[in-house]
Amino acid sequence: MAAATLSFEPVRIERDVETVARPSLSYWQDAWIRLKANTRALISLYLVIGLLAFTLFGPLIWRVDPAVQDLDQISVPPGAGRDVTVVNAYTPWQGVTATPLPGEPGRTLAAPAVLAVVGEPTTRAVRLRWEPVPGAASYRVFRNIFDPEPDGALGLPIGDVLNPANVSFEDRLDLKPLTYYYSVVALDGSGAQSDRAAATVAVTRVITAAEAAQKGLIEQASDARPGDVLQLQVHPLGTDYLGRDMLARLMHGARVSLFIGIIAPFAYVMVGILYGSVAGFMAGRADQILMRFADFVVALPFLLFMILFRILFNVQPGDDGIYPMMVAMILLGWPAAARLVRGQILQIREEGYIGASRLLGAKTNYLVLRHMIPNTMGVILVTLTFAVPSAIFTEAFLSFIGMGVAPPTPSWGSMCNEGLKTMLTTPHELIAPAALISVTVLAFNLLGDGLRDALDARMRSTE
Amino acid sequence: MLRYTVKRLIQGVVTVWFIATATFFAMHAVPGDPLTSDKAVSPEIRANLEARYGLDRPLVEQYWIYLTNMASGDFGISFTQQNREVNDIIAEHFKVSATLGILAIVFAAFGGILWGAVTALYRNRAPDIVIVFLVILGISVPSFVFAAFGQLSVVKLNDWLGFTLVPVAGWGTVQHMIVPSLVLGLGTMAFLTRLMRSSMLEIVNADFVRTARAKGLPATRIFRKHQLRNAILPVITVLGPSIAAITTGGFVVELVFAIPGLGRYFVQAVQQLDYTVIMGTTVLYGAFLVFMVIAVDIVYGLVDPRVRLD
Numbered sequence: 158m159a160a161a162t163l164s165f166e167p168v169r170i171e172r173d174v175e176t177v178a179r180p181s182l183s184y185w186q187d188a189w190i191r192l193k194a195n196t197r198a199l200i201s202l203y204l205v206i207g208l209l210a211f212t213l214f215g216p217l218i219w220r221v222d223p224a225v226q227d228l229d230q231i232s233v234p235p236g237a238g239r240d241v242t243v244v245n246a247y248t249p250w251q252g253v254t255a256t257p258l259p260g261e262p263g264r265t266l267a268a269p270a271v272l273a274v275v276g277e278p279t280t281r282a283v284r285l286r287w288e289p290v291p292g293a294a295s296y297r298v299f300r301n302i303f304d305p306e307p308d309g310a311l312g313l314p315i316g317d318v319l320n321p322a323n324v325s326f327e328d329r330l331d332l333k334p335l336t337y338y339y340s341v342v343a344l345d346g347s348g349a350q351s352d353r354a355a356a357t358v359a360v361t362r363v364i365t366a367a368e369a370a371q372k373g374l375i376e377q378a379s380d381a382r383p384g385d386v387l388q389l390q391v392h393p394l395g396t397d398y399l400g401r402d403m404l405a406r407l408m409h410g411a412r413v414s415l416f417i418g419i420i421a422p423f424a425y426v427m428v429g430i431l432y433g434s435v436a437g438f439m440a441g442r443a444d445q446i447l448m449r450f451a452d453f454v455v456a457l458p459f460l461l462f463m464i465l466f467r468i469l470f471n472v473q474p475g476d477d478g479i480y481p482m483m484v485a486m487i488l489l490g491w492p493a494a495a496r497l498v499r500g501q502i503l504q505i506r507e508e509g510y511i512g513a514s515r516l517l518g519a520k521t522n523y524l525v526l527r528h529m530i531p532n533t534m535g536v537i538l539v540t541l542t543f544a545v546p547s548a549i550f551t552e553a554f555l556s557f558i559g560m561g562v563a564p565p566t567p568s569w570g571s572m573c574n575e576g577l578k579t580m581l582t583t584p585h586e587l588i589a590p591a592a593l594i595s596v597t598v599l600a601f602n603l604l605g606d607g608l609r610d611a612l613d614a615r616m617r618s619t620e
Numbered sequence: 621m622l623r624y625t626v627k628r629l630i631q632g633v634v635t636v637w638f639i640a641t642a643t644f645f646a647m648h649a650v651p652g653d654p655l656t657s658d659k660a661v662s663p664e665i666r667a668n669l670e671a672r673y674g675l676d677r678p679l680v681e682q683y684w685i686y687l688t689n690m691a692s693g694d695f696g697i698s699f700t701q702q703n704r705e706v707n708d709i710i711a712e713h714f715k716v717s718a719t720l721g722i723l724a725i726v727f728a729a730f731g732g733i734l735w736g737a738v739t740a741l742y743r744n745r746a747p748d749i750v751i752v753f754l755v756i757l758g759i760s761v762p763s764f765v766f767a768a769f770g771q772l773s774v775v776k777l778n779d780w781l782g783f784t785l786v787p788v789a790g791w792g793t794v795q796h797m798i799v800p801s802l803v804l805g806l807g808t809m810a811f812l813t814r815l816m817r818s819s820m821l822e823i824v825n826a827d828f829v830r831t832a833r834a835k836g837l838p839a840t841r842i843f844r845k846h847q848l849r850n851a852i853l854p855v856i857t858v859l860g861p862s863i864a865a866i867t868t869g870g871f872v873v874e875l876v877f878a879i880p881g882l883g884r885y886f887v888q889a890v891q892q893l894d895y896t897v898i899m900g901t902t903v904l905y906g907a908f909l910v911f912m913v914i915a916v917d918i919v920y921g922l923v924d925p926r927v928r929l930d
Contacts, residue, residue, distance in 0.1 A: 456906060456909065457639055458906050458909060462643075469650045546760075553762050553764070557762075558883075559887075577764070591762070591768075594761075595760045595761045596760075599759075
């Protein structure tokens with residue numbers, strides 16, 4: 158038998174396995190690479206940066222004072238027409254008189270025969286006249302912004318004409334460039350109402366040349382003649398119920414909301430780190446006492462105490478109420494971070510590298526500052542990111558129930574509160590701030606998820 | 621078990637005492653007092669009133685009187701509502717708040733567990749994607765926005781039906797309770813769904829599930845007995861804190877839906893510095909939360925035999 162020739166030969170190691178092919182990554186470099194790979198987290202990071210830019214640099218570009226009222230454009234939705242017609246100065250109207258007609262007693266009143274508009278219906282005045290009703294003692298004029306049919310809801314009673322000889326009414330009450338549904342009914346001596354006469358009136362927005370010049374729409378009053386059409390100020394996101402620019406208010410409101418939402422959690426997480434690391438490091442009896450106190454603070458009903466503290470710190474009327482709210486948040490918010498940090502420190506102090514460091518003669522301060530806190534940094538950062546949405550929510554809650562930022566300082570929460578009241582007619586006043594709160598909270602939540610996945614292997618979510 | 625329960629209950633009582641003390645001193649630190657009002661009051665009348673309500677005594681003595689009265693279940697009389705006992709006020713309004721909160725938490729827990737389990741079972745398929753999207757929405761939208769839109773949709777619904785199926789606001793009947801408790805539970809439900817989903821995902825392919833499948837157990841039985849039971853545990857742990865979150869949201873929902881709960885009452889009492897009402901409300905709320913958390917912890921020990929309570 159021939160000697161078997163081995164077809165094997167030992168593998169020669171060509172490469173030098175000891176060579177470090179890539180530079181070793183620090184923890185933070187690794188985390189950044191992981192974060193960059195996470196599209197959702199990255200998008201939310203850009204969103205957060207965008208929101209910060211919106212509030213920090215926005216007011217530099219959009220230089221409208223959030224407190225200035227544009228009384229020509231109240232509760233205007235975004236994209237509404239800005240045309241305004243120039244008219245002559247207002248002249249009083251004498252009205253229309255007619256001889257009152259005697260009625261047959263016991264008969265119910267008929268509805269006024271005709272309801273007509275005298276002259277042009279403008280935002281300055283709508284002049285109505287109608288035919289006299291036999292037996293009428295007085296007339297009542299109603300106005301509605303919705304069609305009264307089919308419910309027969311006549312709307313706001315805007316005036317009583319007590320003299321039956323007068324068959325006209327001039328409406329100058331807070332007119333907007335809308336279509337109004339006017340109804341006039343006749344009343345007999347006992348106050349019984351007749352059927353209505355109806356008129357649908359499309360009101361045009363007007364301004365006098367002098368007013369236009371005063372508002373800066375034109376250079377001088379002589380630049381415009383009656384009949385010219387001018388453009389009112391631009392409000393990209395519309396105006397609120399007091400005619401204030403929504404975009405400017407959202408930008409300034411973001412300052413309040415984001416300031417509280419970011420600074421307050423940052424402050425209480427710092428307090429928590431301090432408290433937690435002291436407790437974790439001292440361990441034993443002191444730790445127990447400190448943590449028992451933290452448990453007590455956690456047990457306090459959060460919102461009730463926020464309200465109480467706000468009253469407690471907000472001594473001056475006319476304060477905007479931002480700092481009282483922050484102090485209250487810090488006083489109540491720290492225990493969660495303290496617990497977390499303490500848990501981490503307790504875990505880390507048993508690690509080998511701490512022992513090694515101690516063996517090399519490291520002092521306590523050095524151990525805490527150089528080894529323990531940096532190693533809990535990931536968890537802390539994640540906590541911080543998740544604390545931001547809850548702080549923004551808290552601010553919004555408090556402002557919403559009227560216990561937060563005091564008017565006229567805008568905040569997203571207080572803007573929602575104001576917008577809620579006119580939700581049916583002008584929903585944009587609620588939608589814009591509510592959407593911004595939602596987007597901000599969403600961005601911070603997703604960023605928090607991403608950071609958790611990137612920074613903390615143990616807390617990595619299974620998504 | 622018994623020892624643990626007793627120990628936790630004692631801790632709970634101490635916590636409630638701490639809450640009462642903190643509230644008492646924080647409240648008295650606010651400048652002014654409930655007797656300060658718009659009406660001009662002569663010093664004699666004021667002194668009389670102070671003596672009547674015991675406000676002329678040193679703070680520590682007031683504290684002691686309050687504490688002993690509270691221990692015997694007497695929260696005193698309201699300062700701003702003449703001769704009305706705080707116990708009555710609380711009995712009337714807390715019932716409403718608690719009903720609303722409990723309905724909301726029940727809804728949130730059942731919904732969260734159900735949707736969480738569904739998303740995990742259908743991972744990365746249409747139901748999962750849709751529900752996860754809704755969950756993110758639910759976590760990010762503040763409850764007052766839900767409340768506003770909830771109310772708006774009720775209006776539209778009634779309009780469309782032509783009669784009032786569900787009342788828009790108020791309190792009293794079961795119909796009144798549905799929408800507010802759904803709205804109130806929504807945020808918590810989203811949070812619980814997320815939690816349930818991740819805990820379920822860990823279990824869907826666990827060894828014991830594979831064994832059960834290999835034994836030939838039907839899928840529904842595996843789901844019920846093996847997956848759901850194990851995945852539910854983390855959800856139960858956070859139920860306690862969730863109750864706190866729900867009571868917080870309750871303030872807003874009560875405001876929007878005009879529900880006569882304690883929330884609005886409390887805000888009013890704080891503004892008028894009605895000491896006894898503030899104290900009663902805070903202590904009761906605090907006690908409610910503390911003992912809810914304890915109850916959840918004890919239930920947790922019963923549900924999961926691996927957890928040793930001591």
